[in-house]
Amino acid sequence: MNYKLIVVVVLAALGALFIVQNVAVVEIQFLFWSITMSRSLLIILLLVLGIAIGWLLHGYLRFRQRKTDHEE
Numbered sequence: 001m002n003y004k005l006i007v008v009v010v011l012a013a014l015g016a017l018f019i020v021q022n023v024a025v026v027e028i029q030f031l032f033w034s035i036t037m038s039r040s041l042l043i044i045l046l047l048v049l050g051i052a053i054g055w056l057l058h059g060y061l062r063f064r065q066r067k068t069d070h071e072e
Contacts, residue, residue: 022040 019040022038022043024039025036026039026042027034027036028042
């Protein structure tokens with residue numbers, strides 16, 4: 001059997017288990033607004049936001065490094 005398929009199935013099962021265990025509704029308050037959502041959705045959104053910020057910051061830093069390398 002394909003090992004990649006096994007890894008994908010195990011990760012999908014763990015992800016589904018995580019979502020099922022974190023269905024509690026939480027209220028998030030930030031400055032003047034508040035929103036209510038499930039805990040698992042909040043954690044996933046924060047993970048995606050962190051990945052996006054890291055990816056953009058890494059790209060910006062690489063761009064600056066290349067720019068300074070070409071100026072020298």
